[in-house]
Amino acid sequence: MSLADLPLRSDRLRHFRRLRDLIGADVLTGIGAAILFLVVMAALLANWLAPYPSDAGSATHPEQSLLKPGASHWMGTDQVGRDVLSRVLYGARTSLFIVVCVLVIAAVVGVLLGVTAGYAGGIVRDVIMRVTDIFLAFPALLLSLALALVLQASLRTAIIAIAVTWWPWYARLTASIASSIRTRGYIEAARCLGVSPLKVMLRHVLPNSLTPVLVQLSLDAGGVILTAASLSYLGLGAQEPTSEWGLMVEQGQSLFTTDWWVVTFPGLAILLAAFGFNVLGEGLRSALDPRRGAQ
Amino acid sequence: MLRFLLRRIGQAVAVVAGVILLTFVIQRVIPGDPAVAAVGPKASLEQLAQARHDFGLDQSLPIQLWNYAVGLLHGDLGTSLHTHQAVRHDLGAAFPASLELVGAGIVLAALIGVPAGVLAARYRRRSADAAIRVNSMLAVSVPTFWFALVLQELFATKLGWFPVAGEYTSSLDQTSPLHIYTNMTLLDSLITGNWPIFTSLIDHLVLPVIVVAAYPAGVIAQLTRAALIEEITQDHTRMERSLGFSERSVLLRFSMRPALNPVLSVAALVFAYSIVNTFLVESVFNWPGLGSYAVDAIRSSDTPAIAGVTLLVASTYVVLNLLVDLVQSMVDPRVRLS
Numbered sequence: 294m295s296l297a298d299l300p301l302r303s304d305r306l307r308h309f310r311r312l313r314d315l316i317g318a319d320v321l322t323g324i325g326a327a328i329l330f331l332v333v334m335a336a337l338l339a340n341w342l343a344p345y346p347s348d349a350g351s352a353t354h355p356e357q358s359l360l361k362p363g364a365s366h367w368m369g370t371d372q373v374g375r376d377v378l379s380r381v382l383y384g385a386r387t388s389l390f391i392v393v394c395v396l397v398i399a400a401v402v403g404v405l406l407g408v409t410a411g412y413a414g415g416i417v418r419d420v421i422m423r424v425t426d427i428f429l430a431f432p433a434l435l436l437s438l439a440l441a442l443v444l445q446a447s448l449r450t451a452i453i454a455i456a457v458t459w460w461p462w463y464a465r466l467t468a469s470i471a472s473s474i475r476t477r478g479y480i481e482a483a484r485c486l487g488v489s490p491l492k493v494m495l496r497h498v499l500p501n502s503l504t505p506v507l508v509q510l511s512l513d514a515g516g517v518i519l520t521a522a523s524l525s526y527l528g529l530g531a532q533e534p535t536s537e538w539g540l541m542v543e544q545g546q547s548l549f550t551t552d553w554w555v556v557t558f559p560g561l562a563i564l565l566a567a568f569g570f571n572v573l574g575e576g577l578r579s580a581l582d583p584r585r586g587a588q
Numbered sequence: 589m590l591r592f593l594l595r596r597i598g599q600a601v602a603v604v605a606g607v608i609l610l611t612f613v614i615q616r617v618i619p620g621d622p623a624v625a626a627v628g629p630k631a632s633l634e635q636l637a638q639a640r641h642d643f644g645l646d647q648s649l650p651i652q653l654w655n656y657a658v659g660l661l662h663g664d665l666g667t668s669l670h671t672h673q674a675v676r677h678d679l680g681a682a683f684p685a686s687l688e689l690v691g692a693g694i695v696l697a698a699l700i701g702v703p704a705g706v707l708a709a710r711y712r713r714r715s716a717d718a719a720i721r722v723n724s725m726l727a728v729s730v731p732t733f734w735f736a737l738v739l740q741e742l743f744a745t746k747l748g749w750f751p752v753a754g755e756y757t758s759s760l761d762q763t764s765p766l767h768i769y770t771n772m773t774l775l776d777s778l779i780t781g782n783w784p785i786f787t788s789l790i791d792h793l794v795l796p797v798i799v800v801a802a803y804p805a806g807v808i809a810q811l812t813r814a815a816l817i818e819e820i821t822q823d824h825t826r827m828e829r830s831l832g833f834s835e836r837s838v839l840l841r842f843s844m845r846p847a848l849n850p851v852l853s854v855a856a857l858v859f860a861y862s863i864v865n866t867f868l869v870e871s872v873f874n875w876p877g878l879g880s881y882a883v884d885a886i887r888s889s890d891t892p893a894i895a896g897v898t899l900l901v902a903s904t905y906v907v908l909n910l911l912v913d914l915v916q917s918m919v920d921p922r923v924r925l926s
Contacts, residue, residue, distance in 0.1 A: 526731075
C-alpha cells in the first residue's frame with residue numbers, strides 16, 4: 294500500500310471496514326479492543342465517572358480510612374480515606390498519558406534515525422546502528438533506573454527515561470524496512486527525476502515504512518504501561534498524590550494482609566490495560582502482516 | 589565463518605565500549621559528590637580534598653574516563669559507598685543468587701512454554717489454543733511486582749504453604765553450615781550434600797521462580813506457536829503428510845527444529861529482561877541477589893554500585909547476544925550472510 298491510494302474517501306472507508314472486520318474476526322482481538330475502549334473511556338471521562346473526583350489528588354478523610362468495598366465505595370478506601378475506584382479511574386488517565394508521551398517521543402526519534410540510516414546506508418548507517426546497539430544493550434527498566442536517579446524522580450523523569458530506552462527498537466525496525474525500500478523502482482524513478490534525497494526520504498521512504506511501526510506501537514504500549522508502573526512501584530516515577538497504579542500498589546503493599554483491596558484493584562487495572570494493548574497489538578500484527586496472515 | 593566471527597566479536601567489543609562510556613557519563617552527572625558521601629558531612633576541607641584526590645576527581649574528565657576504563661580492564665569496579673567493600677566483591681556475591689533465580693525461572697518457562705506452544709499449534713483455532721493464547725497473554729501482561737505480592741499473600745501468608753521471604757532458613761547456618769564454592773547456594777548445597785539447606789532453598793524458591801518464569805513462559809509459548817504454524821504451512825510438510833506421516837511426526841520430527849530458531853534468537857533478550865525483572869521479584873521476596881543490592885544502592889545514592897550493576901547486566905546481555913548469534917550461525921548458515 295502506498296500513500297497514493299489513500300486520499301480517496303471510498304478507499305478510506307474500505308480501510309476502516311477492513312480494520313473493523315479484522316478486529317471482529319478474532320474473538321480475542323475483539324476482547325482486547327473492548328478492554329482498551331473501557332480504559333480510554335475511563336481516562337477521558339474520569340471527571341464524570343469518578344464518584345469522588347477530589348480523591349484523585351491530595352484530599353484526606355481520616356475518618357473513612359480503609360473502609361471495605363461497599364455501596365458507597367465500590368473498591369473501598371485507602372489509608373487516608375480516599376476512594377480507590379476514583380483513583381483507579383484517574384490512574385487510567387496517568388497511564389495513557391505516559392504511554393502516549395513515551396511512544397510519540399520514541400517513535401519520532403527512532404523512525405527518523407532509522408529512515409536516515411536505512412536510506413543513507415554506508416557509514417551513516419553503521420554509526421547510527423552501533424549507537425542503537427549500545428542503547429539496546431540496556432534493558433529498559435535498568436536504564437530507566439539509572440536515569441531516574443540522575444534526574445529527580447518524577448512522572449516527567451519516568452517518561453524521559455522510558456522513552457530513552459524505547460527508541461532503539463523503532464530505529465532498528467525502520468532501518469531494515471527503509472533499506473529494503475531504497476532499492477525499489479519508484480525510489481529510483483524519483484531519484485532519476487532529480488528529487489532531492491531529503492524529499493525522497495520524507496515523501497517516499499518514510500510513509501511506506503509506517504505500517505509495521507503502527508503495529509509495533511500497539512504492541513509496545515502494554516510494555517510501557519508495565520515499565521512505568523514498575524518505576525513508580527520502586528519510587529522512581531509518579532509521586533504522591535498522583536493517582537498512579539504502580540504507586541498505589543506500593544503504598545498499599547504493607548496493608549495487603551488486612552486490607553486486600555488497596556493492592557488488588559490497582560494491580561488488576563495494570564493487568565487489564567496491558568492485556569488489552571498486548572492482545573490488540575498481536576491481533577493487528579497477524580492481520581496486517583501478510584506473511585503471518587494465514588494464522 | 590572466521591570473518592563472521594571476527595566481525596561479530598568486533599561489534600560486541602564496540603558496544604561494550606559504548607556501554608562503559610555511558611555508565612561513566614551517568615556516574616559523572618549523578619547529583620551528589622562521591623567524595624562528600626565517603627568522608628561524611630563533618631569532614632574538614634583537607635579530608636575532603638584528600639578524598640577527592642583518592643577518587644581521582646581532581647583530574648580532567650578524559651583522564652578520569654581513561655582511569656575508569658583501565659580500572660575496569662583490571663576488574664576494578666570501584667568501592668561501594670554503602671557497604672564499603674569492593675563493588676566487584678559485592679556483585680560476586682549477589683549476581684550468582686540472581687542467576688540462580690533467573691536460571692530456574694527460564695528452565696521452568698521453557699518447560700511450560702514450549703509444550704504449550706506446540707499444543708496450541710497442533711490444535712489451533714480450537715479451545716485448547718484459545719486457552720493457551722489467553723494464558724500466555726496474561727502471563728506477559730501481569731505486573732511482576734503485583735504478581736509477586738499476590739502469590740506471597742495467598743500461598744505464604746494466608747495458606748502458609750511456602751515461606752514468606754528469604755533464600756533459606758537462616759538458622760540452618762548454625763546447624764549445618766554451608767561451604768561456599770560458587771556463591772550459588774543451589775549448587776553449593778548440592779555439591780556438598782547439604783540437604784537441610786538444599787530442601788529449605790527449594791521451598792523458598794518455588795514462589796519467586798513462578799513469578800520470574802511468567803513472562804518468559806508467555807513469550808516462549810507465543811513464539812513457538814507462531815513459528816510452528818508458519819513451518820507447517822511450508823511445502824515440506826505437505827510432502828511429509830502425503831507420505832503418510834502422522835500429524836504428530838510432522839510437528840515434532842520435521843517442524844520443531846527449524847521452528848526453534850526464532851525462539852532461540854530472542855532467548856538472550858528474554859534472559860536479560862528477566863534479570864532486570866528479577867529485581868522487582870527480589871525486592872518483594874527479600875532474595876539476596878543483584879536486585880536487592882541495586883535497590884539498596886539506589887536508596888543510598890551509591891553511584892559506583894549502580895554503575896557496577898548497570899555494566900554487569902548490559903555486558904551480560906551483549907555476551908549472551910553474541911553467543912546466540914554464534915549458535916544460530918552454526919545451526920542455520922544463512923544467518924552468516926545477512
